[in-house]
Amino acid sequence: MTNQTRREFLGSAGRWAVLGLGVGPVLSALTSGCSNAGSLSTLASNAGSVMKVSKAVSKSFQDITPEQEYYIGRTVGAMVLDKYKPYNNQKAITYLNVMGQTLAQASDMPETFGGYHFLLLDSEEINAFAAPGGLIFITRGMVRCCTYEDSMAAVLAHEIGHVQHKHGLQAIKKSRLTSALTTIGAEGAKAFGGETLSKLTQTFEDSITDITSTMINNGYSRSFEREADRAAVTILKRVGYDPNGLVDMLRVMEQKLKPGGSDFAKTHPSPASRIEDIQKSIGEYAEVKTPKARKKRFKRTLQNV
Amino acid sequence: MNRFKVPILTFVLVCLTGWGVYAVGQKVMSVQVKQGCVRSTPSFLGKIVASLAYGDRVDVLEEKDPWAKICVSGKKCEGWMHVSALTNKKIVLKAGAEDVEKAASSDEVALAGKxxxxxxxxxxxxxxxxxxxxxxxxxxxxxxxxxxxxxxxxxxxxxxxxxxx
Structure with a gap:
């Protein structure tokens, strides 16, 4: 899979989504009875509701419940991990999770359905991904752009910003949301087969592909990146990290990014333009103020990554 | 005419204030995360005094943005939860046809497991x-x-x- 191209990855991801999602609701109908005995008896009567539901109120990404966001995020995360291998360095993973969860608590959305969790990816690429709900992935290449713990914190805070603003979910095309969140929004949908099921499957497949292709292949809009940078600055200030860490990381990244690369060079606005935007809120760059102890533990934990 | 203005305004103010307190006292929310922590103080530093499950209903006693002081009726459970763990919607764990209808036509109900x-x-x-x-x-x-x-x-x-x- 490591040699698989992005297009192949996304294409196959889409096919898996079709297979899994197509059969999912059927199995769901069969198994949910164990824990939800009452609902099976109402499936037939729910069928009528589902049709009405699909014509009901106009829905947006905000109507995706945290529970659904969680399951979407898990699958998106699994797809990221199908493309990138995890970097199994327990010390580094623990360090990132303590830091990341501390930062998440200072965000505007500290609580998600399944919580925030962080993982390193064994890749030289400069990249980071935030799956909906709070699963965050950072490549080793990205770690190497961080000279300070404050910079590492800035990377995590930026990704938390994407989760907080639900940028992943917003990648789902609005045209799909009406059918996805209304038809699927009914328990009775589990009873359907045939045409309705295939429609649901298609909608789910498309929604997940929307997220992975935006997140991994095309990147978010400049305004989303700006929003995530603003959230990062706020979180860093609240926790007590130097927001210049974000600028420092972007400066290093600018030197390391290869033009035409498939990582941040492709999916993010240029570091220079991001720095320009960030400096509007934090002022001119000043060297990162980081105490010796913080510098030492950062080096100790991540220098060999 | 002026002598009526003050008592009328006072009455309106009292009513509004009284209603405000009443409204907050009546607010009921649902836990929208897998495990909702209830803390002794409105801070993540507060000691965790209880843990609530997805869909649990809580009565909001006081709001101190972004925290809400809650209690669970029938349980010895009172403390603070971050509002991001709560929703105004009623989360229905076992949905019947009526709930499906309700979820479709209003924003007050969400179906779990959908x-x-x-x-x-x-x-x-x-x-x-x-x-x-x-x-x-x-x-x-x-x-x-x-x-x-x-x-x-x-x-x-x-x-x-x-x-x-």
């Missing part, structure tokens, strides 16, 4: 054994205690300016 749920994921895994969720599961098991976070901040000389909300 759409992409555990069963869908289970089938997805079965059909796509190449997609491995093992590391996703491992990630979710990483739990960091509040103490570990405090020690981390202290040892790194990171001084929150109200960071721990």
């Amino acid at each position: 759409g992409f749920n555990e069963q869908v994921e289970g089938e997805f895994k079965k059909k796509n054994p190449k997609i491995d969720f093992a590391w996703v599961d491992k990630m979710e098991k990483i739990v960091v205690s509040q103490n570990a976070m405090q020690t981390f901040l202290k040892e790194g000389g990171v001084n929150p300016e109200g960071g721990a909300q």
Whole structure:
């Protein structure tokens, strides 16, 4: 899979989504009875509701419940991990999770359905991904752009910003949301087969592909990146990290990014333009103020990554 | 005419204020996360005094943005929850036809387990054994205690300016 191209990855991801999602609701109908005995008896009567539901109120990404966001995020995360291998360095993973969860608590959305969790990816690429709900992935290449713990914190805070603003979910095309969140929004949908099921499957497949292709292949809009940078600055200030860490990381990244690369060079606005935007809120760059102890533990934990 | 103005305005004000207090006292919300922590103080530094499950209904006693003081009727459970763990919607765990209708036509009800749920994921895994969720599961098991976070901040000389909300 490591040699698989992005297009192949996304294409196959889409096919898996079709297979899994197509059969999912059927199995769901069969198994949910164990824990939800009452609902099976109402499936037939729910069928009528589902049709009405699909014509009901106009829905947006905000109507995706945290529970659904969680399951979407898990699958998106699994797809990221199908493309990138995890970097199994327990010390580094623990360090990132303590830091990341501390930062998440200072965000505007500290609580998600399944919580925030962080993982390193064994890749030289400069990249980071935030799956909906709070699963965050950072490549080793990205770690190497961080000279300070404050910079590492800035990377995590930026990704938390994407989760907080639900940028992943917003990648789902609005045209799909009406059918996805209304038809699927009914328990009775589990009873359907045939045409309705295939429609649901298609909608789910498309929604997940929307997220992975935006997140991994095309990147978010400049305004989303700006929003995530603003959230990062706020979180860093609240926790007590130097927001210049974000600028420092972007400066290093600018030197390391290869033009035409498939990582941040492709999916993010240029570091220079991001720095320009960030400096509007934090002022001119000043060297990162980081105490010796913080510098030492950062080096100790991540220098060999 | 003026002599009536003050008492009328006072009455209106009292009514409005009284209604405000009444309204807050009556507010009921639902836990929208897998595990909702109830804390002794409106801060993540507050001791966890109880843990609530997804869909649990709570009465809001007081609001101190972004925290809400809650209690659970019939239970000895009172404390603070971050509002991001709560929703105004009623989360229906076992939906009947009426709930489906309600969820469709209003924003007051949400159905648990709708759409992409555990069963869908289970089938997805079965059909796509190449997609491995093992590391996703491992990630979710990483739990960091509040103490570990405090020690981390202290040892790194990171001084929150109200960071721990």
